[in-house]
Amino acid sequence: MTNATHTARVRRGAAASVALLVMFLAAWQWGPGALGIPSFIVPPLSSVAAEFVRAWQVYHLPLHTGVTVVEVLAGFILGSLLGALVGYLLGMSPTAELALSPYILALQIAPKVAFAPLFILWMGFTVYPKILVAILIVFFPVMVNVLTAVRNVDPDLINLARAFKASRAQIFWRIEFPSSMPPMFAGLRIGSTLAVVGVVVGELVGGNLGLGYLLTFGEGQANTPLVFVSIVMLTLVGGIAYVAVILVERRVLHYLPARGVGSNI
Amino acid sequence: MRFADAKGGGALTAVRGVSFSVRDAEVVSLIGPTGCGKSTLLNIGSGLVAPSEGAAFVDGERVAGPNAQVAFMLQKDLLLPWRTVAENVMFGVEIQGLPVKERRRRADTLLANFKLAEFSGHYPHQLSGGMRQRVALARTLAVDPHVLLLDEPFSAVDAQTRMVLQHDLAQTLKQANKTALLITHDLAEAVTLSDRVLVMSRRPGTIIDEIAIDLPQRDNPIARRRDARFGDYVAQLMDRLDIAHVDLGHVALEREAELTK
Numbered sequence: 001m002t003n004a005t006h007t008a009r010v011r012r013g014a015a016a017s018v019a020l021l022v023m024f025l026a027a028w029q030w031g032p033g034a035l036g037i038p039s040f041i042v043p044p045l046s047s048v049a050a051e052f053v054r055a056w057q058v059y060h061l062p063l064h065t066g067v068t069v070v071e072v073l074a075g076f077i078l079g080s081l082l083g084a085l086v087g088y089l090l091g092m093s094p095t096a097e098l099a100l101s102p103y104i105l106a107l108q109i110a111p112k113v114a115f116a117p118l119f120i121l122w123m124g125f126t127v128y129p130k131i132l133v134a135i136l137i138v139f140f141p142v143m144v145n146v147l148t149a150v151r152n153v154d155p156d157l158i159n160l161a162r163a164f165k166a167s168r169a170q171i172f173w174r175i176e177f178p179s180s181m182p183p184m185f186a187g188l189r190i191g192s193t194l195a196v197v198g199v200v201v202g203e204l205v206g207g208n209l210g211l212g213y214l215l216t217f218g219e220g221q222a223n224t225p226l227v228f229v230s231i232v233m234l235t236l237v238g239g240i241a242y243v244a245v246i247l248v249e250r251r252v253l254h255y256l257p258a259r260g261v262g263s264n265i
Numbered sequence: 266m267r268f269a270d271a272k273g274g275g276a277l278t279a280v281r282g283v284s285f286s287v288r289d290a291e292v293v294s295l296i297g298p299t300g301c302g303k304s305t306l307l308n309i310g311s312g313l314v315a316p317s318e319g320a321a322f323v324d325g326e327r328v329a330g331p332n333a334q335v336a337f338m339l340q341k342d343l344l345l346p347w348r349t350v351a352e353n354v355m356f357g358v359e360i361q362g363l364p365v366k367e368r369r370r371r372a373d374t375l376l377a378n379f380k381l382a383e384f385s386g387h388y389p390h391q392l393s394g395g396m397r398q399r400v401a402l403a404r405t406l407a408v409d410p411h412v413l414l415l416d417e418p419f420s421a422v423d424a425q426t427r428m429v430l431q432h433d434l435a436q437t438l439k440q441a442n443k444t445a446l447l448i449t450h451d452l453a454e455a456v457t458l459s460d461r462v463l464v465m466s467r468r469p470g471t472i473i474d475e476i477a478i479d480l481p482q483r484d485n486p487i488a489r490r491r492d493a494r495f496g497d498y499v500a501q502l503m504d505r506l507d508i509a510h511v512d513l514g515h516v517a518l519e520r521e522a523e524l525t526k
Binding site: 154156157159160161162163164165166170174175178181255256257 | 311312313331332333335336337339341343345346347348356357360361388390391408
């Protein structure tokens with residue numbers, strides 16, 4: 001594929017994307033009315049937009065969004081660090097992995113969001129239980145990817161370093177750690193979207209702050225537009241987190257060949 | 266370097282009663298059927314694997330573990346994708362803790378010798394297979410080893426690139442006066458590059474023959490290939506390996522045993 005046809009393809013793809021967005025927004029505005037769906041079931045776009053302005057002024061939307069963002073950030077960062085750390089430790093110690101794997105598997109199968117009420121019982125209506133749910137949910141994809149990456153390092157590469165008389169620390173920092181970067185970023189991408197899920201579930205269960213709380217508040221008032229506003233804001237928070245991970249990934253993994261169309265989203 | 270009555274290969278005896286030595290600045294090739302334990306010998310020589318019996322010696326000293334006198338190169342280039350060409354060449358000397366200036370100097374010299382100077386800032390994925398293998402050779406030479414252990418270093422590249430790389434290697438070995446043990450499946454490669462060829466039997470491998478290659482210009486593989494006696498040597502090796510009568514089913518079973526080991 002030449003560069004010119006590639007650029008043309010990207011341009012066509014982007015144009016089609018924008019057209020789809022316009023069609024979707026138009027369907028949202030006029031679709032419910034045309035199909036006779038009452039506005040308390042699916043409010044049209046304009047009333048959601050008006051509710052957005054009202055939520056901003058009356059319901060402290062910026063505050064709720066800010067709280068959710070901080071919880072997502074804290075949960076994502078701590079969960080990733082913990083996941084990476086445990087992944088490296090287990091990756092380097094097959095005995096530890098054998099000993100711990102049944103428990104890790106059990107914890108991985110247990111639906112993490114189900115822990116939210118428990119954490120609220122423990123820590124009250126603060127930001128901490130929400131962050132803890134996010135940590136727990138982010139932990140696994142990062143840990144599993146790092147563990148697999150450390151396990152899959154080519155033994156000949158390790159032998160090469162050993163033949164140069166590399167120490168255990170040198171083997172880790174020069175071979176195992178950098179080798180684990182691409183799978184770790186795959187885990188971080190998944191983790192960045194899951195962090196939002198964890199935080200929202202925590203907020204739905206208890207407390208009076210955050211977009212998850214605003215969501216239940218809107219539900220309680222039968223304020224469907226406010227529910228939509230909250231969903232849109234949550235999607236935005238998740239989207240920004242995901243894009244941030246991709247931007248960092250591009251910097252860190254700059255040495256990899258450029259990947260195909262679309263795979264970078 | 267010398268292998269004295271070496272035996273090795275873990276649960277499966279890969280080689281048994283192998284004794285041979287390589288003189289300083291000599292290039293010796295090791296050929297033999299698949300799974301005859303050639304690579305086991307190489308691992309013993311580089312100190313990565315301890316033989317269950319016997320020993321290997323380099324410069325009169327018993328090999329007890331990885332050591333700076335020996336460097337190896339495999340069929341896989343083993344370049345680190347996150348390092349540039351120059352950084353890959355410096356990998357060994359960096360681990361050995363040479364001063365940064367000296368690392369840089371060695372990398373620059375080697376890359377210039379291999380006509381890769383302009384690629385020193387490139388990443389491995391931007392290079393062809395032949396260039397990558399050349400970088401791997403430069404990395405092997407950067408630690409300035411006395412002995413090079415080469416395990417089918419060119420078997421993954423196409424036939425023409427292989428000839429170019431063989432030429433590079435022959436020139437380098439001669440100029441730097443290096444001792445080398447080359448493992449290969451390519452009989453012509455063995456004849457063009459070596460002073461001597463050792464023929465191994467099937468597992469447990471032993472050395473069944475030793476053929477001195479009495480051709481001039483070991484630093485010029487192309488000239489050697491043109492020599493009238495070249496074909497005779499290849500034919501002689503072919504006869505020794507009894508290639509016309511190899512039972513491939515047997516080879517496949519041995520291969521399987523090796524993989525499930």
